Amino acid sequence: MGCELNLLSVICGAFAVGGTIASLYTDCWQINSKGSVMLSIRCRGLWRECVWDKFVKIWTCDIFSSYLNPHPATIVVTRSLMITSSIASVAAFLCLLLGFRHFHYCKDAMRRRQLQRLAAALYFLVGVFSTGAIIRYCVYVYYIHQYEVSLKIPGFPSFEYGYSLWTAVGATLGALSSAIISTYESCCKKIKNEEGTKEGPSQAKQTISTYV
Numbered sequence: 601m602g603c604e605l606n607l608l609s610v611i612c613g614a615f616a617v618g619g620t621i622a623s624l625y626t627d628c629w630q631i632n633s634k635g636s637v638m639l640s641i642r643c644r645g646l647w648r649e650c651v652w653d654k655f656v657k658i659w660t661c662d663i664f665s666s667y668l669n670p671h672p673a674t675i676v677v678t679r680s681l682m683i684t685s686s687i688a689s690v691a692a693f694l695c696l697l698l699g700f701r702h703f704h705y706c707k708d709a710m711r712r713r714q715l716q717r718l719a720a721a722l723y724f725l726v727g728v729f730s731t732g733a734i735i736r737y738c739v740y741v742y743y744i745h746q747y748e749v750s751l752k753i754p755g756f757p758s759f760e761y762g763y764s765l766w767t768a769v770g771a772t773l774g775a776l777s778s779a780i781i782s783t784y785e786s787c788c789k790k791i792k793n794e795e796g797t798k799e800g801p802s803q804a805k806q807t808i809s810t811y812v
Contacts, residue, residue, distance in 0.1 A: 606700060609781035612774045613696045616726060617689045619771025624682045627661060628762035630741055643762055646679050674740040681733035685726045692722030713786045720782035727776040734768055
């Protein structure tokens, strides 16, 4: 059972790394809703806005004029949190691999537990930062969507949540799952092993006393 849990934590951690980086660099945190005129698919990311023309079948992207220009506070905060989450997830995954039971780089059991605890802490930070970024961006998109719908302009493209945001949600769940499993592997199993070693000598003394 321990090997399966350890492998599951690595899989969840790998998914968290890939999902966090993919959500940061893909360009569809917002997508035009089904209620608008669907002559083209428009996506807005954290760094640029892209359009897929259904007739010409060309995908074009417009990069924001300058990253130093003033941008909405939500975009800046989401960028910062997701960049931090991406860096922390990579560091957490490396610690998780080094602390993996069947990875023979670290043979000391105490050092493996320390690496697992460090990976759990980093993945927990990834989950917290990503959750903050997702909630902030979801509220931002919700209010923009309500405002655009209230204008009631025919053909005006209103936006809703895109696949990049849902990728970030999945990566956040993977990071939190890996943190929980790694915490269980490094802390709870240590307590069980210590209780087993304490019970061992006492049982041996009882068997000796019975023979005497």
